Amino acid sequence: MQGYVHSIETMGLVDGPGTRTIFFLQGCPLRCAYCHNPDTQKRVGGQLMTPEEIVRTASRYRTYYGEEGGVTFSGGEPLLQGKFVYQTLKLLKAEGYNTCIDTSGFGNPQYYPLIMPLVDTLILDVKAFDQQSFKDLTFIDGFEIYIDFLKNLDHYGFDGQIWVRHVMVPGLTDSKEAMERFVRILRPIRNKVDRIEILPYHTSGVQKYQELGIPYRLEGVEPMDKDRAKELEIYANKLFAEDLRKERAEQEQRRIEKFRQLKEHEVASPDEKAEMFEILRGLPLLSDVDEEDVEAVLSEVIVANIKAGELVFKTGDAPDFMYLIYEGQMKIFVNTMDGEEQIFYIYRDGDFVGGLNLLVQTPYRYIGQALTDCKVVVIPKYTFDKYFWDSPVVLRSVLVKSFERIRWAEELIQRLSTSNASMKTAGLLLKLVKRLGVETDDGIRLELSMSREELGNYSGLRRETITRKLGEFKELGYIELEGSRVIIVKDLEALESYVM
Ligand code: SF4
Structure with a gap:
């Protein structure tokens, strides 16, 4: 494994926190009009280095890094050499280096979920604030791709800080209106943004274009006035801080509103709550609450009555509450891009969701x-933080649950991608046996709360297919059907033979 490295700067002070070694990688799909390093744009060039050589080079300067410094990948567009950057970051992280990537968001998306969890600081270049200016400036019709990159950073597992940078060109973005658009673009990532920097455009790169014989598209444009750029940088930072404050206030308002709605659904009296809590204390999650704290916890949690079909939480909801099912069943799902519902889990008594x-x-x-x-026990975040956060038993429960979910998701992917309809149906029945099965003299009874359509959504099959397959299994004597909501499994072994 080797990567193309255009050049290396040691003791860099501006590309990430502290003192850093910066590896400028070769290759960039953009063609920014003001690019100072057009020689980095070609995918091939510079010197070939292995991830190990990068780590060795970085180690020579490690003593200068101090608390904050470390290694930065810049370019070019470093994310274009996704595999190489991933392998190198893995090695760097294993040795405890602080990592930073300077990107415009146009790399190889396949590697984003691998790379992002390994990055401490992302320097995010924001080229322009609307589709047309983006295209004019970069020669790429990629504004939407860029916005998607921002929106998905969380999803890729990025959990570090972001430094936002914008090169200000006179006549293009040197106005207050432009700064307002700029700050709006940052909304999906605003909780991670640590600073916003405006870099005034300058013409010192023009020489390189002459040497390389490339026409310079900003010919005749004067350098950006530094004082004006500073003024607009301050304006953008103020706007951003205001926006953040507003968002936090709105978030708090949403939390209060959700609390109020849940409180309206509150069903249990203090006595009933105490009784339920006693039963729930059999669960690891609550077993560690100190006896003297029980009353306080009981006064803060809500026992909500949720009617069949009601939403308990939805995608994008802030992590303000966790939910523990006391009685009943809840489905956890997403709507896929094709508008289909993909059910991940069916949760029931004693299960909880939202701990992680x-x-x-x-x-x-x-x-x-x-x-x-x-009946759902709703635990507000402040209660969780006060009474549960530092309990090893709680942390263990949350981890075990998360691990179960990962396993289940892996199995689901495997099942959906490699199984035929009989295998998927048998797999689904076995899952349901595990979750809901009740042994009776007639066989294992499954009382379903799901329609055939939902069973299909759970197993990756269409409603007609699952109905047909259940009919076939009935003919074969593996199951019996009682109406549309009860299945009795008569031959577990036969079902198991499909998924072995
Ligand atoms: S993203 Fe950076 S390297 Fe790529 S063209 Fe623009 S300025 Fe040059």
């Missing part, structure tokens, strides 16, 4: 909807 969201402070990525009438 509270721990790592990420919004909900899926939708929770009651399949049957449910």
